[in-house]
Amino acid sequence: MKGPLFYSKILLFGEYGIIKDSKGLSIPYNFYNGALKISENETEVQEESNKNLRKYAAFLQKLQKEQPTLVTFDLDNFIADLDRGMYFDSSIPQGYGVGSSGALVAAIYDKYALDKITVLENLSREKLLSLKTIFAEMESFFHGKSSGLDPLNSYLSIPILINSKDNIEATGIPAQESNGKGGVFLIDSGLVGETAPMVQIFMENMKQEGFRKMLKDKFVKHTDACVDDFLNGDVKSLFTNIKQLSNVVLDNFKPMIPKQFHQLWKKGIETNAYYLKLCGSGGGGYILGFTENLEKAKEALKDHKIEVVYNF
Numbered sequence: 001m002k003g004p005l006f007y008s009k010i011l012l013f014g015e016y017g018i019i020k021d022s023k024g025l026s027i028p029y030n031f032y033n034g035a036l037k038i039s040e041n042e043t044e045v046q047e048e049s050n051k052n053l054r055k056y057a058a059f060l061q062k063l064q065k066e067q068p069t070l071v072t073f074d075l076d077n078f079i080a081d082l083d084r085g086m087y088f089d090s091s092i093p094q095g096y097g098v099g100s101s102g103a104l105v106a107a108i109y110d111k112y113a114l115d116k117i118t119v120l121e122n123l124s125r126e127k128l129l130s131l132k133t134i135f136a137e138m139e140s141f142f143h144g145k146s147s148g149l150d151p152l153n154s155y156l157s158i159p160i161l162i163n164s165k166d167n168i169e170a171t172g173i174p175a176q177e178s179n180g181k182g183g184v185f186l187i188d189s190g191l192v193g194e195t196a197p198m199v200q201i202f203m204e205n206m207k208q209e210g211f212r213k214m215l216k217d218k219f220v221k222h223t224d225a226c227v228d229d230f231l232n233g234d235v236k237s238l239f240t241n242i243k244q245l246s247n248v249v250l251d252n253f254k255p256m257i258p259k260q261f262h263q264l265w266k267k268g269i270e271t272n273a274y275y276l277k278l279c280g281s282g283g284g285g286y287i288l289g290f291t292e293n294l295e296k297a298k299e300a301l302k303d304h305k306i307e308v309v310y311n312f
């Protein structure tokens, strides 16, 4: 047995901000995917995945007991499938900011949720919001606090615009320029990051008034502007705003940027060759880059592995 594929995602804008009501824009990233699969002779990796899913089944049992009106699952079937060796067969790297746990949550909801909201029906704003609320609870097992956006993106496989916490919509993004000079790219930091401790640091920082003010007056402001510019195809304004965002993140989100990238981050801002931002919660995994000139950026970053994900 092999279930449907669920894809990785890239949160282009909105990490952390969306926990506190900024805009956000998340797009599917079809390069990686995962699916639930049952096979008899399990490898070590498959066994590990199966073990993880067992812990997750116990969590879902508790969740549906505590919040029966939110969501319920066919847990008997889930556990029976786990006994038959089911695991999440996934190429999505874990702790890389591209939503491995989100794809897993989407796959489990798709297969085992009762009365589920399906992709095929007309998805009103209310239904999208219900889905996001369910996914936020389901993903909290992996993340601590979660917005639910990653699983939603993976489940629907379309770009999602977050206007605010309770106003989200499916959206289109401007078509790519196939021979555009500029682009968005991923840099592999070579380190595994963990979302939960990063979100914890953020929540701790949010207890300080100065940090809250910075978030509202700078981080959220630039994030919102970047989302608007990206969707409007206003590339010139986008780069003005992304430069500011890159600066604010370097100044205020240091624990989320691996040390060996601080200098590289700064160099981008100083030379205007590229601008870096967090990809998801940071702390390792991928770093997102924006450049008006991919050739120039590649030259400046020639010691690093780069994957282009969008062309301007």
Ligand SMILES: Nc1ncnc2c1ncn2[C@@H]1O[C@H](COP(=O)(O)OP(=O)(O)OP(=O)(O)O)[C@@H](O)[C@H]1O
Pocket: 034, 048, 049, 050, 052, 053, 087, 088, 089, 090, 093, 094, 095, 096, 097, 098, 099, 100, 101, 102, 104, 142, 143, 150, 193, 194, 195, 196, 279, 280, 281, 282
């Ligand atoms: N194939 C898999 N099988 C079982 N569990 C998995 C699998 N892939 C991911 N997970 C679970 O998801 C966790 C990783 O989730 P985490 O939120 O830390 O990172 P991420 O989802 O890759 O990154 P981000 O949320 O920043 O995009 C793993 O520790 C594991 O519990």
Ligand SMILES: C[C@@](O)(CCO)CC(=O)[O-]
Pocket: 011, 014, 015, 016, 017, 018, 019, 097, 143, 145, 146, 147, 148, 149, 150, 195, 199, 279, 280, 281
């Ligand atoms: C850091 C965070 O904002 C994005 C992680 O992809 C957490 C979340 O909202 O799920």
